[in-house]
Structures are given as C-alpha cells and as structure tokens.
Amino acid sequence: EDQVTQSPEALRLQEGESSSLNCSYTVSGLRGLFWYRQDPGKGPEFLFTLYSAGEEKEKERLKATLTKKESFLHITAPKPEDSATYLCAVGGTGRRALTFGSGTRLQVQP
Amino acid sequence: DAGVTQSPTHLIKTRGQQVTLRCSPKSGHDTVSWYQQALGQGPQFIFQYYEEEERQRGNFPDRFSGHQFPNYSSELNVNALLLGDSALYLCASSSNLADRYGYTFGSGTRLTVV
Numbered sequence: 001e002d003q004v005t006q007s008p009e010a011l012r013l014q015e016g017e018s019s020s021l022n023c024s025y026t027v028s029g030l031r032g033l034f035w036y037r038q039d040p041g042k043g044p045e046f047l048f049t050l051y052s053a054g055e056e057k058e059k060e061r062l063k064a065t066l067t068k069k070e071s072f073l074h075i076t077a078p079k080p081e082d083s084a085t086y087l088c089a090v091g092g093t094g095r096r097a098l099t100f101g102s103g104t105r106l107q108v109q110p
Numbered sequence: 111d112a113g114v115t116q117s118p119t120h121l122i123k124t125r126g127q128q129v130t131l132r133c134s135p136k137s138g139h140d141t142v143s144w145y146q147q148a149l150g151q152g153p154q155f156i157f158q159y160y161e162e163e164e165r166q167r168g169n170f171p172d173r174f175s176g177h178q179f180p181n182y183s184s185e186l187n188v189n190a191l192l193l194g195d196s197a198l199y200l201c202a203s204s205s206n207l208a209d210r211y212g213y214t215f216g217s218g219t220r221l222t223v224v
Contacts (some may be wrong), residue, residue: 004152032209043114043200044153046212087152091209096143096166098213100152 002027002092006101013078013108021073021086021104029093033071035064036087038103044087078108112137114203114216122222123191129221131186135203136214141165142184143213144176145200153200159184188221196223 005024013019025033032051036044048057050066057064061082063074073086085105089098115134123129135142141160145153155168159178173189182203188195198220202213 034212036212036215041217043202043215043217044213045215049209049212051209089152096158097155097168098153099155100145102150102152 002090002095002099004088004090004099004101006086006088006104008104009102010105011107013075013106015079015108015110016077018074018076018078020075021088021106023071023073023088023101024069025071025088025090026069027090027092027099031091031093031095033066034089034091034098035062035071035073036089036100038085038087047086075106078106080108080110082106083108114201114214116199116201116216116219118219119217120220120222122224125191125193125223127191128187128189129191131188131199131201131219131221133184133186133201133203133216135182135184135201139203139205139214140182141204141206141208142178142182143202143204144184144186145202145215146170147198147200147218149197156186191223193223196221 032049035047038044048064053068085103087103089100143158144156147153157167162178175187178184198218200218201216204213
C-alpha cells in the first residue's frame with residue numbers, strides 16, 4: 001500500500017525566512033511524485049511532478065527535489081502570499097489513484 | 111477558459127439520505143476522478159471515470175457510486191449517508207498528460223451530514 005507522510009504539520013515563517021517541507025513516501029513502482037498547493041476553500045493546485053531520484057524542479061520561490069524515499073519542497077525568501085497548505089502525493093505504476101499526505105500548513109507573516 | 115466546475119458548493123443532508131454531486135471537467139479533459147477530503151487531511155481517492163466507465167476504485171464502500179456522461183461530465187452518488195461522510199468532495203479532471211501537467215481540481219462540494 002502506498003503511503004505518504006508530510007512534516008511538519010504546520011510551519012510559521014517570517015517573510016524572507018527560507019525553509020523546507022518534507023515528504024516521505026513508500027510506493028511500489030513510482031510513476032511520479034506530485035506537489036500541490038491548496039488555499040482555504042479551494043481545491044489543490046498543481047505545482048510539480050518529479051519522476052526519478054535526483055530530479056529537481058523550480059517555480060518562482062519554490063524548488064522541489066526527490067530522493068528514493070523523500071521529497072523536499074524548499075521555499076526561498078517566502079512572501080505572505082505563499083501561505084497555504086502544501087500537499088505531496090505519489091502515483092504508483094499502473095495505478096490511476098494519487099495517494100496524498102495530510103499536508104503542511106504554511107503561514108508566512110509580514 | 112473555465113476550469114473544473116462543481117455543484118452544489120455546500121450541502122446539508124440527514125443521515126440515511128442520498129446525495130448527488132456534479133462535476134464539469136476542464137475543457138479538453140476527458141478523465142474525471144473523485145476525492146474525499148476530511149478536515150485537516152489530504153484527499154482520498156474514491157474512483158476515476160474514463161470513456162463513461164469506472165477505471166479504478168479506491169477503498170470506499172458500494173454506497174459510493176458514480177457516472178460519466180458522453181460530454182465527460184460526472185456525478186458522484188452517495189446512498190445511506192453516515193455522519194462520517196461529512197467532508198469536502200473534490201472532482202479532478204485530466205487528459206492523458208495528467209502526470210506532466212497535473213490534475214485540475216474544482217473547489218469542491220462541502221457535504222455536512224447531520
């Protein structure tokens with residue numbers, strides 16, 4: 001059974017204070033690891049797909065990295081508008097479903 | 111370009127009743143997946159529809175059923191509602207490039223069972 005664990009559950013940062021979110025996963029045959037952002041009252045919004053260990057993707061202040069057991073979402077010099085819940089999910093080979101973690105609630109204070 | 115549209119946005123039902131939730135996928139998408147998201151948790155996969163057939167199902171009882179129409183829109187039906195069915199129900203649409211471009215989620219239907 002695919003499993004995803006995210007830490008920390010919640011994170012409060014000052015504007016400009018860089019940090020990382022962790023996603024540990026187990027999956028039999030990784031099809032892809034996905035990062036989504038979810039704002040209150042909205043559905044998740046796609047950020048990145050990572051396919052293999054060593055891969056990195058960047059978007060503005062966000063950078064996602066992948067190892068064989070973990071993925072990290074690095075947030076550089078965050079702004080208040082980066083406040084959201086960040087969800088990590090894995091897709092297994094031959095399976096349509098995504099298995100999501102419980103997310104990290106990020107709050108960036110001005 | 112409209113994204114994924116879900117209706118209704120909020121719904122209150124009584125235990126034992128039945129409910130139907132609706133989803134219109136993003137233009138150009140032919141696959142619809144349904145997820146249940148409890149408060150403070152990540153979304154849980156219910157099932158996926160493609161070409162009007164259920165392609166895969168998650169670990170949900172038969173009380174949860176669905177349908178996809180020729181225009182790719184979809185319905186989620188839940189029978190014999192339980193208090194534990196209270197959650198945000200998310201519809202996600204995709205094309206065959208879902209892994210590269212991700213799923214597009216709607217804003218969800220908030221179901222409260224009393």
